[in-house]
Amino acid sequence: MKIAVIGAGWAGLAAAQRATETGHAVTVFEMASQAGGRARELQIEGLALDNGQHILIGAYRETLALMRRLGVDVDAAFDRRPLELRYPDGRGLRLPPGPAALVFGLGVLRARGWNLRDKLALLRAAAGWALAGFRCAPGTSVDTLCRGLPPAVRELMIDPLCVAALNTPAEQADAGVLLRVLKDALFGGAGGADLLLPRRSLGALLPAPATAWLQARGADLRLGTRVQQLQPAGGSGWLVDGVAFDAVVLACSAAEAARLALPFAQAWATQAQALRYEPIVTVYLQAPGARLAAPMMALVEGPAAPAQFAFDHGAMGATPGVFAFVVSGAQAWVERGLEATSAAVMAQATQAFPAGTWPQAPTLLRCVAEKRATFRCVPGLERPPSAIAPGLSAAGDYVAGPYPATLEGAVRAGLAAADEAALAGGAGRNG
Incomplete structure (x- = not known):
């Protein structure tokens, strides 16, 4: 079967890997110039960091299993601790x-x-x-x-x-x-x-190994390509910008998936469009010679203290002297502006830790805001299902499921959508 995966975030890469592994011809369309979606690598002052500090936990079994299938040495890639x-x-x-x-x-x-x-x-x-x-x-x-x-x-x-x-x-x-x-x-x-603290950038943990794995097995990866139109093909299957596929996985953002699905799945698209989002801000600081008491430390949030967690990249086995302060549920701080958020985090960093933690005052490397980091996980929220139409499935951390918007949720959704699309597409061909 020919399967199109639209989106090369973690859900899309999981879907593409599963479909390729089970013998299908896969084409991946990604509008950005790199894979990874909202969990991707950035180059900041010559350092391979991330668009936001992420961690995994031991319960992320599907994500870890996928990394192993892609050839990642999970034990070496993470600092694992209770x-x-x-x-x-x-x-x-x-x-x-x-x-x-x-x-x-x-x-x-x-x-x-x-x-x-x-x-x-x-x-x-x-x-x-x-x-x-x-x-x-x-x-x-x-x-x-x-x-x-x-x-x-x-x-x-x-x-x-x-x-x-x-x-x-x-x-x-x-x-x-x-x-x-x-x-x-x-x-x-x-x-x-268990906490799994990454010793490498997110790009090195899944997007880069996944793209290399897919290309080595003949998958067609089209980065920098935004799909303009999705149409039902005559009889069965789908046309992606006029090209026929037996099945399609929409692994792009909910907003982009809604745009493509709206002409023929209005109810699904309306549900996807109704999701509301919460930002996450990561403030990267540099302080040569500094070291925190643990690789990850919790912080007390307050009106003038935005961050809830701080990460010491040197203690994690990555770059010494680099620290990530994470502000989750960050809408109020995004509205104040990234400059104000950075200043507040720098003040929080110097005030929250004991004297002597910082041999010299930390300096700002970069303040990174992912303004639509996750959907707002509010009571009674009805998330769109993965099934949109025969041979067309949605994959992403936002689709209906037991987990919030996490890497594990994205990977699980991608694997499930690939299986659904293959079954539905195969039934259409046989029918």
Whole structure:
């Protein structure tokens, strides 16, 4: 079969790999000049960094499996360590290695910054979530779900985990989606909550290996090519700018997929167009000779303190002296402007860490804003399904599924869409 994949982000590359591996002739169309989508490599002052600091967790099993199929040495590519939410003042939670439920209990009991009442309250809440099958009433916000938890637990664990996983503030975030993330990460098996901190740029982790793998197997990659029109072909299949394909995977953005699908799938396109987005800002700082106490550190967010996490690239095994400060749920800061956000992060960096952390004041490398980083994962959100029409599937972190907008969600959607398109396209040919 001839399969077209429109979009070469992580979902599109996953779809193209799966379709190629199962014996189909694949053509990939990507409007940008490079693959990777919203998780791609940038060149900043001669350094291979990313358009936003990303991490993986151990529960991202499909993403890790895809990397291995592409020839990536996952063990060498990541600094893998147990989940740790460590703050500059020493407070925080660290999970020891071992069986999931046991290590969560031990980690909570050993956490610093919570009194015994705080710890028992969190353990009771977690036990209740587990007994309920990590489900809650539809339309419940994270703020409502966690209303009975002590402020210290909210500040040091729930709120930062929520904004990191869903890129949506707790008072506006879907509790059901967060519970699914917690189930798979904290209670889904040993190592599911492990942090995988990349030692290489995102481009080196998946887009570059994927494009090399696809080209070596005869796939046609057309970068810098925006598809103008998608039409049903007579009988079966689809025309992509007039060229016939048996099946098509729309792995571009929701807005671009809606544009292409609108003439023949208005209901689907309207649902995709209705999604609203939340930005993420990454502020890269340079401070030669500086080192944080851990490769990834949590920060207390505040009116003048935008970032929730800081990453030490040198401690991760990448470039020493480079630091990434991440502002998730960043709409208010984007509205203030990137210059103001950068200044606030630089002030936060010097104030949040102990004296002596910075041998010299950090300087700004680049402030990178991904203004449509993820859809806003609000309660009751109805996401568009992957199936659009026979032989036409959507792939992306925004399609209906159990996960928020994550790399794992994108990869899973790409794999599923490739399988759906191949089945539907094959049925059309046989019919």
